[in-house]
Amino acid sequence: MVFKKALFVNISESALDKDYWHKLDSIIEKKIFLPKDSPSIMEEIKDADCLLVGFAIPVTNEMLDAAPKLRYIGTLAVAYHKIDTAAARKRQIPVTNIAGYCSDSVAEFVMAVVLNELRQLDEGKKRASTHNYDFAGMSASEIRGKIFAVFGLGTIGKRTAEIAQGFGADVRYWSKNRKPDYESRGVKYMDKDELLKVADFISLNFSQTPETEKFLDESAFAKIKPGTMIVNTVPMETVDLGALENRLKKGDITFILDHSDEMKQEDLDRLHKYKNCIIYPPIAFISKEARVNKQRIFVDNIKNFLDGDPTNVVN
Amino acid sequence: MVFKKALFVNISESALDKDYWHKLDSIIEKKIFLPKDSPSIMEEIKDADCLLVGFAIPVTNEMLDAAPKLRYIGTLAVAYHKIDTAAARKRQIPVTNIAGYCSDSVAEFVMAVVLNELRQLDEGKKRASTHNYDFAGMSASEIRGKIFAVFGLGTIGKRTAEIAQGFGADVRYWSKNRKPDYESRGVKYMDKDELLKVADFISLNFSQTPETEKFLDESAFAKIKPGTMIVNTVPMETVDLGALENRLKKGDITFILDHSDEMKQEDLDRLHKYKNCIIYPPIAFISKEARVNKQRIFVDNIKNFLDGDPTNVVN
Numbered sequence: 001m002v003f004k005k006a007l008f009v010n011i012s013e014s015a016l017d018k019d020y021w022h023k024l025d026s027i028i029e030k031k032i033f034l035p036k037d038s039p040s041i042m043e044e045i046k047d048a049d050c051l052l053v054g055f056a057i058p059v060t061n062e063m064l065d066a067a068p069k070l071r072y073i074g075t076l077a078v079a080y081h082k083i084d085t086a087a088a089r090k091r092q093i094p095v096t097n098i099a100g101y102c103s104d105s106v107a108e109f110v111m112a113v114v115l116n117e118l119r120q121l122d123e124g125k126k127r128a129s130t131h132n133y134d135f136a137g138m139s140a141s142e143i144r145g146k147i148f149a150v151f152g153l154g155t156i157g158k159r160t161a162e163i164a165q166g167f168g169a170d171v172r173y174w175s176k177n178r179k180p181d182y183e184s185r186g187v188k189y190m191d192k193d194e195l196l197k198v199a200d201f202i203s204l205n206f207s208q209t210p211e212t213e214k215f216l217d218e219s220a221f222a223k224i225k226p227g228t229m230i231v232n233t234v235p236m237e238t239v240d241l242g243a244l245e246n247r248l249k250k251g252d253i254t255f256i257l258d259h260s261d262e263m264k265q266e267d268l269d270r271l272h273k274y275k276n277c278i279i280y281p282p283i284a285f286i287s288k289e290a291r292v293n294k295q296r297i298f299v300d301n302i303k304n305f306l307d308g309d310p311t312n313v314v315n
Numbered sequence: 316m317v318f319k320k321a322l323f324v325n326i327s328e329s330a331l332d333k334d335y336w337h338k339l340d341s342i343i344e345k346k347i348f349l350p351k352d353s354p355s356i357m358e359e360i361k362d363a364d365c366l367l368v369g370f371a372i373p374v375t376n377e378m379l380d381a382a383p384k385l386r387y388i389g390t391l392a393v394a395y396h397k398i399d400t401a402a403a404r405k406r407q408i409p410v411t412n413i414a415g416y417c418s419d420s421v422a423e424f425v426m427a428v429v430l431n432e433l434r435q436l437d438e439g440k441k442r443a444s445t446h447n448y449d450f451a452g453m454s455a456s457e458i459r460g461k462i463f464a465v466f467g468l469g470t471i472g473k474r475t476a477e478i479a480q481g482f483g484a485d486v487r488y489w490s491k492n493r494k495p496d497y498e499s500r501g502v503k504y505m506d507k508d509e510l511l512k513v514a515d516f517i518s519l520n521f522s523q524t525p526e527t528e529k530f531l532d533e534s535a536f537a538k539i540k541p542g543t544m545i546v547n548t549v550p551m552e553t554v555d556l557g558a559l560e561n562r563l564k565k566g567d568i569t570f571i572l573d574h575s576d577e578m579k580q581e582d583l584d585r586l587h588k589y590k591n592c593i594i595y596p597p598i599a600f601i602s603k604e605a606r607v608n609k610q611r612i613f614v615d616n617i618k619n620f621l622d623g624d625p626t627n628v629v630n
Contacts, residue, residue: 104459108482112434115427119598122440124573128594131583133575140602144419159483166481167423168474258439260448268446280439281448287455 001306003028003050003072010036010054011076020295027306042066050302055079059095061087072305076298078102079208085315094313096301100155101294105287107159110203110231111167113256117229117278118143144168149199151192151215152206153179156233160203161187172199175206196223202230208237218243226252233284235259241267248274258284316621318343318365318387325351325369326391335610342621357381365617370394374410376402387620391613393417394523400630409628411616415470416609420602422474425518425546426482428571432544432593433458459483464514466507466530467521468494471548475518476502487514490521511538517545523552533558541567548599550574556582563589573599 006028013021013033024031032044036057045051045067053059055077061084064070073088073095085095116122119140127133148169150157157173161182164171172188173179174195183189196202202224206212216230217240224230224247232239236259247253248271258280260268271277297312304311321343328336328348339346347359351372360366360382368374370392376399379385388403388410400410431437434455442448463484465472472488476497479486487503488494489510498504511517517539521527531545532555539545539562547554551574562568563586573595575583586592612627619626 104457104483105455108430108457108459109434109455111426111482112430112436115423116431116436119424119427121427121431121595122437124595124598125437125593127596128575131580131587133583133594133596135576135596135598135601138596138598138601140420140424140598142419142423142602142604144423144604162483163481166478167426168419168477260443261450265446268448272446278440279443279448280436281442281450281453283434283439283450283453283455286450286453287457289457289459 001308002026003302003306005030005032005048006050006052007041007044007048008033008052009038009041010034010057011052015054015076016295016299020299023299024302027303045070050074052076052298052302053083056082059083059088064088064091064093072096072302074298074301076294080314081208089315094305094310095315096305096310096312097314098294098297098301099312099314101297102285102287102290103155103159105290106156106205106233106284107163108287109258109284110160110205110233111163113231113258113278113280114143114201114229117254117256143201145170146200147172147198148201149173149190149195149203150187151175151195151202151204152212152234153182153187154205154207157203157205158182160205164201169201176211192220193223196220197225199224199228202228204230204232204234204238206234206238208235212238214238214240214243216240216244218246221247224253226250229254230256232257232259236263236267241270244277245270245274248277251276254278256280258282316623317341318617318621319384320345320347320363321365321367322356322359322363323348323367324353324356325349325372326367330369330391331610331614335614338614339617342618360385365389367391367613367617368398371397374398374403379403379406379408387411387617389613389616391609395629396523404630409620409625410630411620411625411627412629413609413612413616414627414629416612417600417602417605418470418474420605421471421520421548421599422478423602424573424599425475425520425548426478428546428573428593428595429458429516429544432569432571458516460485461515462487462513463516464488464505464510464518465502466490466510466517466519467527467549468497468502469520469522472518472520473497475520479516484516491526507535508538511535512540514539514543517543519545519547519549519553521549521553523550527553529553529555529558531555531558533561536562539568541565544569545571547572547574551578551582556585559592560585560589563592566591569593571595573597 049069049071051073148164148171150161150173153173153175161171174192215238221243254276256278261282364384364386366388463479463486465476465488468488468490476486489507530553536558571593576597
């Protein structure tokens with residue numbers, strides 16, 4: 001089985017390496033590439049049997065109405081909130097994503113940024129760069145024995161929990177659904193509010209949904225104890241910025257974020273003022289290994305569908 | 316049982332917190348504090364029954380000859396290479412150290428500095444500080460699945476191995492003695508030369524002995540593959556600086572060290588030239604937890620000796 005015509009929306013030729021394009025060549029007869037918001041999308045979709053879209057590209061009911069031949073929708077992203085998955089399901093069109101492609105990358109990043117602050121590596125390098133090798137006045141804390149709270153125990157949260165356990169942390173989690181397999185490995189479930197109160201480290205690892213919007217609000221921040229370090233590798237819609245700012249002002253927590261690219265400049269400028277707010281470009285997910293996984297899963301999803309054994313179907 | 320007179324050499328009153336001095340008050344009748352190289356040491360030791368020394372303070376056979384009442388020697392350090400332990404043993408005087416006090420601190424530091432380079436956190440922070448949130452041109456690698464080589468599987472090496480296993484690394488070790496308990500946990504033993512050839516990460520964690528001097532020499536560096544990251548948290552006597560420099564020049568490895576304080580300025584200046592040589596002040600061992608452990612173990616050793624159940628005896 002092959003696709004006769006695949007429409008690629010906001011997936012440029014540079015998004016995949018040659019090897020993966022070669023693999024697609026054998027299962028897709030014709031490829032049409034269109035940028036985001038192109039007026040040609042509605043025309044080109046008419047006879048397409050495969051629709052492939054980049055991150056946060058809308059796939060509406062109206063588009064599906066215009067595409068009677070469409071059999072498959074794949075996104076080169078984990079998030080699929082802009083795709084009308086229910087409308088696709090009604091038409092028995094599977095929507096696939098590339099879940100898990102960057103789990104290791106993000107989980108390792110969480111620990112990287114935590115350790116960077118705990119060990120004052122910036123200060124250490126700064127001193128050494130001026131030939132000052134004195135450690136006087138520097139301090140550090142260990143992860144071992146501390147309560148490491150993972151909010152959202154999906155594929156990224158699970159890897160974060162495993163890594164924290166390797167450090168000897170007392171790992172606890174809150175998630176929409178209980179995960180008995182992880183509880184049997186010593187990752188204890190706790191109520192959101194209780195976990196916020198006891199955590200030494202907080203890692204937000206759930207997916208962004210209407211339910212998780214402003215997950216950390218004024219009331220949540222009030223529960224977090226002094227000294228806690230929070231890492232947010234999910235979109236900042238999960239955090240009430242005013243509440244965060246009020247807590248940052250107290251100077252008794254550290255907040256680390258890597259979703260700066262999706263934030264308004266004025267919001268970033270506000271957070272930038274606080275020394276205890278550490279901002280990174282969105283680099284949690286950019287490992288070389290994640291780039292390979294991304295392409296492999298995306299292409300495998302398409303092949304598996306054609307082979308009658310679809311993978312990573314989200315609807 | 317108590318000590319009548321304890322001589323503290325290069326252990327200032329600030330070395331221990333009040334609580335620990337209180338504990339010592341009940342088991343030491345008289346305390347004499349002397350700095351390193353004080354001419355009074357030979358006089359004061361004459362009637363001392365307890366000798367307590369800081370890091371790298373010599374305790375010679377001559378001193379022991381002058382101290383007929385001496386029953387105990389404790390060092391507030393892990394290293395005891397400046398103490399004539401054989402001469403002490405001849406006189407049935409136990410020498411104790413504070414082994415393991417900073418194992419977690421050092422092992423966590425190893426992973427901190429590895430991750431810092433792998434994730435280009437300096438570059439990320441630098442960009443963000445200038446309001447540039449673009450990740451273009453940045454790259455990262457994961458630890459998972461890579462060969463993580465621990466040389467020296469003592470208390471620090473073991474913790475390093477455990478942490479690396481949490482990351483999902485393929486952890487292998489070389490050590491003077493085989494450690495079957497760790498092999499059964501999936502940490503594979505390898506010959507030094509073979510391990511150098513396959514390692515993606517190298518952590519040096521043995522203690523400094525004449526045998527480990529220039530452990531990484533020209534021949535060892537020749538075996539290390541391009542892309543390898545080496546972390547040295549043991550004294551730099553274990554590395555042949557000329558050989559290191561020759562390899563750094565190639566630009567295909569990263570070498571991270573934190574024993575800058577014990578190095579000559581000219582050697583540091585030589586290494587500083589290489590961007591792929593990352594130098595920290597000696598901060599691997601400075602965690603708050605290690606500071607507490609240090610005092611606790613030091614004082615416990617003294618108490619345990621007096622209780623007839625000596626701990627951490629090295630001779």
